[in-house]
Amino acid sequence: MNYKTQMEAAKKGMLTKEMKVVADKENISEEKLMKLIAEGRIVIPANINHKSLSPEGIGDGLRTKINVNLGISGDSVDYCREMEKVKMAIEFGAEAIMDLSNYGKTQEFREKLIEYSPAMIGTVPMYDAIGYLEKDLMDIKAKDFLDVVLAHAKAGVDFVTIHAGINKRTVSLFKEDKRRLNIVSRGGSLLFAWMEMTGNENPFYEYYDELLEILREYDVTISLGDAMRPGCLDDSTDAGQITELIELGLLTKRAWEKDVQVMIEGPGHMAMNEIAANMQIEKRLCHGAPFYVLGPLVTDIAPGYDHITSAIGGAIAATHGANFLCYVTPAEHLRLPDLSDVREGIIASKIAAHAADIANGIPGSRDRDNDMADARQKLDWEGMFKIAIDGKKAREYFESIPPEDQHSCSMCGKMCAVRTTNKILNGEVVQLKVES
Incomplete structure (x- = not known):
């Protein structure tokens, strides 16, 4: 094999077996697909160690994909139930599953998940850092965080969320331009706390080149996380969100230079009339990289029904450029979702994705x-x-x-x-x- 990543292969004009599968699934020519991967507008998250994977493409001109979040938490340790959620997600056709486990036997669960799942697997290594390293947040050293990423990459994770855009510049502006709800990203808040307690730069930003080398070795797609995503309508499209997006655009180009595939993560909570503009801004500032959105949730007053507020926003977002929807369940903001919540969240997200594909004229969508x-x-x-x-x-x-x-x-x-x-x-x- 004369390439390390799907992007490198595409740049060299080499058609991989994963590209062939995606071209067939999407009814797109292999030549066009290869060109868009080389340009960074489509990604195929496919870790070389994920042997059970059925490859999927994410990006412009392809079907809108959905992701299902699950995982073990300290308040609810039930490995069997989480695997039932995995089976349900695959049954309903979710293209990706994010393991957000942050407690217990995270490595063992993740390895079983990767061995079983034909869907793409994503993680947020920051969530796993304290348990994996067996250190409290304050005691973790900068390069320790890279060890966690390496462990996830070796295990076969296809994409990782890395909050590299919340650097000292972003934090300075965040402090100056006050927010109603501050930082609501779990990974972003932990990095913010670590930076403030240690006085150091964000380790994922400071050692970004070393991070990219790890990802390149295993062909792990980097999903550049939005630590400054708005957690309420009043914080949407503010200076913190846009400043971080500018940083993510710069980090995207650096990743592409290393042939590492990139996705950009986006809002969050946002009024419907702002969604289309936000999609266009992301595509412009991040050079057409695929956009992965949580929602957006179009109102803040519907706890228990946020799978609906998310589906409304997701459909609008995907119609205007978003490529990948992270599902939201009725339990959002309230508790860990049960099987029924997961089912409702998946269906709502699938409806939003399908409705957008129809609006976008994706071949075969009707x-x-x-x-x-x-x-x-x-x-x-x-x-x-x-x-x-x-x-x-x-x-x-x-x-x-x-x-x-x-x-x-x-x-x-x-x-x-x-x-x-x-x-x-x-x-x-x-x-x-x-x-x-």
């Missing part, structure tokens, strides 16, 4: 919708259940109040518009009166 329309026109309920994103739930609703006439549902019964029209067009008489 096919299932057309199939659903055909099944409805025939009143083919079994066909509808097979086509539906969540056919199990659709069936449960249909069967919960059985219709008298199996060719309609209990909402309209014999007054079903499709049934009525079909009968007339077939030359049949429509009879609505109930015989006594």
Whole structure:
């Protein structure tokens, strides 16, 4: 193999087996895909040690992908339940899973996850640092953080979130330009605390070149984290967010020089009227790198329903340039999500991604919708259940109040518009009166 990363191969005009798979999945020519990977506008996160991976592309002109967050926390240590979430995510077609474990046997869980999962695996090494290094935050040395990244890379993680843009310049502006909700990024807040307590520069920024060498060795895509993402509507598109985005754009170019694939992470909480502009700003400042967004959540007042506020924002974001949606569950801001929450979050995010693909004219994106329309026109309920994103739930609703006439549902019964029209067009008489 005469290349280290997918980007290096693309720059050299070499077609990898991962590129062939993605080109086939996306109905895109291999030549065009290779060109966009070489330019950094598409990434294929594919660690050389993730043997069970079914490669996916993320970027412009491809289907919008979704990510599912899960992992072990100190307040809820249940490895079996988290693996059930993994299986559910794969069943519903999530393209990526982020293991955010920060407690217990994180390495063992991660290794099992990578061995099992055909979906891309992402992590935030900063979350794992205290447990992996067995040190408190204050006692961790700058280069210790790189050891954690190396461990994740060796294990087979396909992409890592690294908050390298929260450097001393960003922090200085953050302090000067006050925020309503300060820093809400977990990894960002830990780095901010470490920097303030030690007086040192962000180690991921200071030793960025050494970090890139690790990622290049295993072809790990760097997902440049948004430590300054807005955590409420009032903080969106502020100086801290935009300043960090400028830094991420500079770091993107440095990564590309090393042939390391890059994604950029984005907001957060944001009013609907700001989303399109934010997508355009990211693409401009970060040179077209794929954009990975959390939400955005379009209102702050819906705890328990934030899978909906996120799906609204995600659909708008993906229509205007975002390429990768991180799911949000109904439990966001409230607790660790259970299996039901994960299911609701995945479905909401899949709906947002699919709706955006239709709006963006992605080839083949309307096919299932057309199939659903055909099944409805025939009143083919079994066909509808097979086509539906969540056919199990659709069936449960249909069967919960059985219709008298199996060719309609209990909402309209014999007054079903499709049934009525079909009968007339077939030359049949429509009879609505109930015989006594």
